[in-house]
Amino acid sequence: MKNQLVDLLNSILAEMGISNAAPEVEISDNPLHGEYTTNVAMKLAKVLKKSPMEIAGEIKEAVSFNGQHPNTSKKDRTKSVKLAKLDQFSVLQAIDRVEVAPPGFINFFLTEATLSTSLRSVLKEKESYGMSQEKGKRIIIEFTDPNPFKEFHIGHLYSNAVGESICRLFEASGQDVRRVNYQGDVGMHVAKSIWGMKKKLSNLTNVEKLSLPERVKWMGEVYALGAQAYENNPKEAEEIKNMNYLVFIAAQEYLQEKEGWTPQVNYRQYVTVNDADLAVVRKLYESGRTWSLLYFETLYRRLGTAFKGYYFESKVGEMGAKIVREHIADGIFDQSDGAIIFRGENVGLHTRVFINKLGLPTYEAKELGLAPMKEQDWHYDASYIITAKEIDEYFKVLIAAMLQVAPELGAKTIHIGHGIVRLPEGKMSSRTGNILTGESLLDSLKQKINTILDKSETKYDKKESELIAERAAVAAVKYSLLKVALPSDITFDMEKSVSFEGDSGPYLLYTYARCKSVLRKAGDHSCQLSAVSCQLNPEERAVCRLIAHFPDVVAGAAATLSPSSICTYLNRLASSFNLFYAKHSILAKPSAVSGQLSAEERAESGKPALPAGGLQAESSLRISLTAATAQVLANGLSLLGIKTVERM
């Protein structure tokens, strides 16, 4: 609709002799300002040396005249611009009237028939309502990126929620999306963990007997042990650094055996390897890596993400190091102090180390190796990488380097930094073990929801209450994370996020379930929307216009990569519906046909008395409105990666 209005305005302006005006059409927030609005008259005032009101008046008359609105005066008919190919502008039929408001806004009001037609579109198109049918680009998105051997904390939950939602927004706009995950299976954090495992461990089989979540929890503890030793004890820090080589070698050998991978680098050249030590590290490495990755999969399932590709630092590191070494001769990288660096100062940034003096690739070099591997796997038009924004600066340097070594890849790599999740008590730190894991968060939310369900009058069997609690918990977390616009930090208050009132995921689920409940009661009579003849009351109209806006909202959210605008929209839709629900009866009650209720409603909406059968038509409209609201809520929630429930 938005685009059609832009086209219409462009044609009218062209007739008026104005090109390059680039009119912008926006959704009106306020129903008093119509469904769509444009500020083009104000923008043109200076160029045309006319008052904005005058220009707006001319545009209004042009729309009215070509749309053959009855209110076009005779005078206007003669002087108004005339569009040649009228049939190209079906949007004219959708416009009920145009209003000009000071200081020069032009507001478009849609006809009620158009609004009810969009209800029909929703009911017909179902889950594809609002989604583009165009064929788009190939996009690869990397997100979540938890590190094996470390916790999956609330920050990963955030990265996952943002990434998954952006994927869905891209898909909604027709792009071909590949989800990938990049995981640090080698490096100092692994060395710290394994050092801690070795230190704490008397018997690995005791740990093996634990459940998977318990094993992973244990790994969080040993990581904290290793990280603290690294910081506080220079001798132990040295042990950990040396163990890092063994980790690299263990990873190579493991992947060689398991996946038939052929390593290009021999890390044994840097260190004398004690085979007994290596065997211990190798054993711990295999266990820890396997446990972590299995555990992560359980979370992806809960969160609703299915990755199509996994990349590991162990593999991309070699490729990255190779690329860096190849570009020392041409001066892109410099050797300095035993390390290989990129001098970002030349492009207004800072210097970063790509290969450290031990000869190992840093994260920077690994990322440089990752890009061509992704390209080889997917041949993308754009590559998005979603991480916490604390590495924004580092990514600028990285992309600057990539633009030199692989310009075509650098040009299509986009980094999106999201905020950091803070707890009201302060910062999380896996170093000290003070973290909120994704799983514990979800589980405590579930517990709270179960308490509420137990108190409810509705009786659920165990299976259903489990489903509701799980989905509402995920909804609560995802919504509270996604409603904040990127890249703001998030203060995650456990207590507040479990209050399921107001602007929250469960509020949306509740509204959806409420719609479904009404529809169940309506039975077969639902969804037979004939041409709507009755006038819409303000609450019905408010819901209808929001439903009509949905496709434009989705397109806008996809274009600006902002899941938060979907959240805002859905909350608004749910509120509008709930107000409508509170004020009007959806299902016609037999007693109301001749009773007081319809009289009351007539009085408040200023409607004429209903013709015979009018109430039925009204009820039919309201049922369709309810069905359409439910559908749009479900579609929007799906874009956030949230699943609905039929009852709650």
Add this chain to the structure above:
RNA sequence: GUUCCUGUAGCUCAACGGAUAGAGCAGAGGUUUCCUAAACCUCCGAUGUAGGUUCAACUCCUACCAGGGACACCA
């Protein structure tokens, strides 16, 4: 010190340079003989400071203040 991000109501957040700055929570009051009260209604309450650009500034520019991140071998 350099650089990036962020400052909106008591708290947590909205608002392509547009109209009367919107919500939720907290606080005060109200709504259920009727489709799910996890709901609805009313009240209370805000753009860090100082300039500038513009018909129009929370939004853009400059300076300052405050908080956070990055600034060579962690990611």
